[in-house]
Amino acid sequence: xxxxxxxxxxxxxxxxxxxxxxxxxxxxxxxxxxxxxxxxxxxxxxxxxxxxxxxxxxxxxxxxxxxxxxxxxxxxxxxxxxxxxxxxxxxxxxxxxxxxxxxxxxxxxxxxxxxxxxxxxxxxxxxxxxxxxxxxxxxxxxxxxxxxxxxxxxxxxxxxxxxxxxxxxxxxxxxxxxxxxxxxxxxxxxxxxxxxxxxxxxxxxxxxxxxxxxxxxxxxxxxxxxxxxxxxxxxxxxxxxxxxxxxxxxxxxxxxxxxxxxxxxxxxxxxxxxxxxxxxxxxx
Numbered sequence: 001x002x003x004x005x006x007x008x009x010x011x012x013x014x015x016x017x018x019x020x021x022x023x024x025x026x027x028x029x030x031x032x033x034x035x036x037x038x039x040x041x042x043x044x045x046x047x048x049x050x051x052x053x054x055x056x057x058x059x060x061x062x063x064x065x066x067x068x069x070x071x072x073x074x075x076x077x078x079x080x081x082x083x084x085x086x087x088x089x090x091x092x093x094x095x096x097x098x099x100x101x102x103x104x105x106x107x108x109x110x111x112x113x114x115x116x117x118x119x120x121x122x123x124x125x126x127x128x129x130x131x132x133x134x135x136x137x138x139x140x141x142x143x144x145x146x147x148x149x150x151x152x153x154x155x156x157x158x159x160x161x162x163x164x165x166x167x168x169x170x171x172x173x174x175x176x177x178x179x180x181x182x183x184x185x186x187x188x189x190x191x192x193x194x195x196x197x198x199x200x201x202x203x204x205x206x207x208x209x210x211x212x213x214x215x216x217x218x219x220x221x222x223x224x225x226x227x228x229x230x231x232x233x234x235x236x237x238x239x240x241x242x243x244x245x246x247x248x249x250x251x252x253x254x255x256x257x258x259x260x261x262x263x264x265x266x267x268x269x270x271x272x273x274x275x276x277x278x279x280x281x282x283x284x
Contacts, residue, residue: 020044020153020238020245026168026186037186039100040108042170044152044247045184046071047096048137048231049111050080059102062171062232063095063137064247065151069115070281071095071137072154073231074250074268075123078135082125090114095139098149102172102182108148113140118280120273128253129210134268136280152233153246156274160239161248162193162216167236169218169251169265173229191236191248192217192264200263214272216249217264234267
């Protein structure tokens, strides 16, 4: 039985030796305040599409490839279908891998049908700062890997990258006044520990302590994630490697104006949900 479980996990979960590698690693220091990514620089990035009604096939969230049929994203990306019978919810969404420019065809894009959406049971979506903002998408067909489509590694160590500057966020979110969100954007910045982050957020919140242990903070407020970046990754270069990245966060929430100095963007901390991710994938 033990051997069977190991085989199942290896089939759905990216192995450490092969995950998180980019054929086109970022070279610039320079999402709001970021820069255009090279095509293929972040091969685990996906575009979650809404495919019903007047907004048919519109990008609504990011996400990451973590197995050949599995995508990691944020639970709040599915608030539009909160009242839909789960049996029918999947028909509202598609996953596009190999995406680079939203309004142009680059030849690397492939679209996948969603078989199952699994939101964390502790997420309620009653306010933006709710905990457990994490979800898994199972695809109907396996992803074919190539230089532009690869899985990312997942972090399982709680505080490994706190106070680290060499981390990145990516997405097609609003860039506040430019049209650059048509291209995948990247931004390098600092990961804060939760005590530093809470100082900026909790002073005026009126909600008590907003920053929970299952969250991680990135950026300093004047640059960071914005609308459309939700569900996308916060990654850091893996210790001891030159070109392997590990995902430490899932873009969750921030200030309504996207960038307010002293209020970093907030991400669901992957290490806090590592067991939930692995167990959910193995049982589905």
